[in-house]
Amino acid sequence: MMDDLFKTIRQTETLGPGAAFLPGRALDQERSLIETIETIAAFSPLRRLQTPGGRQFSVRMTNCGELGWHSDRSGYRYESVDPLTGKDWPDLPQEWARLARDLAQEAGFDGFTPQACLINCYEPGARMGLHQDRDEEALESPIVSISLGVPALFLFGGVARTDAVRKIPLLSGDVVVWGGRSRLFYHGIAPLKPDMHPLTGALRWNLTFRRVRAQDSP
Numbered sequence: 001m002m003d004d005l006f007k008t009i010r011q012t013e014t015l016g017p018g019a020a021f022l023p024g025r026a027l028d029q030e031r032s033l034i035e036t037i038e039t040i041a042a043f044s045p046l047r048r049l050q051t052p053g054g055r056q057f058s059v060r061m062t063n064c065g066e067l068g069w070h071s072d073r074s075g076y077r078y079e080s081v082d083p084l085t086g087k088d089w090p091d092l093p094q095e096w097a098r099l100a101r102d103l104a105q106e107a108g109f110d111g112f113t114p115q116a117c118l119i120n121c122y123e124p125g126a127r128m129g130l131h132q133d134r135d136e137e138a139l140e141s142p143i144v145s146i147s148l149g150v151p152a153l154f155l156f157g158g159v160a161r162t163d164a165v166r167k168i169p170l171l172s173g174d175v176v177v178w179g180g181r182s183r184l185f186y187h188g189i190a191p192l193k194p195d196m197h198p199l200t201g202a203l204r205w206n207l208t209f210r211r212v213r214a215q216d217s218p
């Protein structure tokens with residue numbers, strides 16, 4: 001099938017210093033990752049956060065892990081308690097932590113121990129504008145990002161907002177890792193095109209694993 005041909009042709013690729021595209025590397029875990037997302041979202045529901053400027057994200061989000069990323073009128077930050085439920089975020093599953101560590105390792109980062117996993121849910125038309133992931137102190141740790149469900153176009157720029165942007169089509173099971181000198185590179189997701197995936201329907205899910213506090217701090 002054309003689909004299979006497309007998959008076999010896509011190869012591991014360096015996107016920049018410390019940045020790697022690992023196509024299909026989470027495909028074996030696709031179904032279990034999606035099932036676990038549903039369990040997590042049943043406990044800490046998906047929600048559309050407000051930007052500090054008072055707008056709403058088009059992406060719905062939740063988290064698991066000891067910390068969760070949050071945004072409202074007071075700014076972007078990590079919270080140890082889910083502001084929506086008043087409870088701890090759901091645990092980051094051990095299999096997820098192990099997978100994130102293995103993927104980081106494959107991209108050249110040893111001993112990655114994520115504290116937070118941000119779960120993004122894209123409906124058709126949802127997007128994420130160019131931004132840097134810069135709310136973490138642990139800038140020595142990479143971001144490990146897994147795509148699930150319908151395809152999306154990943155935009156990967158440079159350290160300046162105006163740097164040229166590469167467009168990388170991401171399929172379910174694809175992984176991108178960026179760290180080292182690419183850790184603060186601008187990136188985003190183009191508006192999601194209507195599509196269907198057998199496991200997620202019209203949705204795209206994205207998991208980003210992050211170390212927030214420096215490795216030697218609690």
Ligand SMILES: O=C(O)CCC(=O)C(=O)O
Binds near residue numbers: 118145188189206
């Ligand atoms: O959805 C994606 O692939 C990227 C998500 C992202 O950049 C973020 O959550 O900071």
Ligand SMILES: [Fe+2]
Binds near residue numbers: 131132133187
């Ligand atoms: Fe990001």
